[in-house]
Amino acid sequence: MSQLWDAETARRYDTPGVGMFAPELLRTTADRLAALADGGRALELAIGTGRVAVPLAERGVPVVGVELSPHMVDQLRTKVDEATIPVVLGDMSSATAPGRFSLVYLVFNTIGNLLTQEDQVACFRNAARHLLPGGAFVIELGVPDLRRLPPGVQATVWLDEPGYLALDTYDVLNQQLVSHHFRFGDGTEARLGRTPQRYVWPAELDLMAQLAGFELESRDADWDGAPFTAESRSHVSVYRLPG
Incomplete structure (x- = not known):
């Protein structure tokens, strides 16, 4: 970690x-x-x-x-x-x-x-x-945001604002999630950070x-x-x- x-x-x-x-x-x-x-x-x-x-x-x-x-x-x-x-x-x-x-x-x-x-x-x-x-x-x-997960869907978007997008992917069997943080500007490149967690x-x-x-x-x-x-x-x- x-x-x-x-x-x-x-x-x-x-x-x-x-x-x-x-x-x-x-x-x-x-x-x-x-x-x-x-x-x-x-x-x-x-x-x-x-x-x-x-x-x-x-x-x-x-x-x-x-x-x-x-x-x-x-x-x-x-x-x-x-x-x-x-x-x-x-x-x-x-x-x-x-x-x-x-x-x-x-x-x-x-x-x-x-x-x-x-x-x-x-x-x-x-x-x-x-x-x-x-x-x-x-x-x-x-x-945990599991109520927003329809059957067969494993991710939720929890923040969407200019220059920043955040989503969580869930492993409900093992009670794990990974937060993905995308930061980007006006071009085509983006920076990604990931944080694993146990919810x-x-x-x-x-x-x-x-x-x-x-x-x-x-x-x-x-x-x-x-x-x-x-x-x-x-x-x-x-x-x-x-x-």
Whole structure:
């Protein structure tokens, strides 16, 4: 998986001001996480370039990260130094960060980068090991889009905008998908990126949480707290260790 997040991908990852870097989205995300940290320390699994960690740290929350790709950490270091946001290089399912935390969080579908159920369960258990009693584990994750797959069709287009096309291909037997990202200009050439994932239904995620000793505290459709319904495309789920 680490080879997917190479130096070129890391350099292109940030899209300041738009998409997942939109200021309003980052504000509501960081505000919600700061409230859940409740004055304590936070650990971000798969911290990447610091999209969420940097604004969270700016709110006074001490943040530590775990990240598999050194290239993503290099981009983070153009924003903050090691003293401001320390990062442990390693796999989010097994790496150990020093100390204990009030909050562990994993955003933007990243648990899907772990391609087996075993590794995803290990990620929950790793989060639990890092938390203080009563601590929270927050996961942001999309809902599998299988209702849009007619019989015999294995792909869905989930974004189509000028210069960018994104689609997912599904292997429903093995619960795998590959996200395909096409970026193109006015000519005939295009750039393609692919990201394999293991998709997870909310109910399966809840069972993983139980295996690690968590209880589901809340599930919303977004960081603003909109109700989660059968039509929601994603969810923000908060799991809590017994206090």
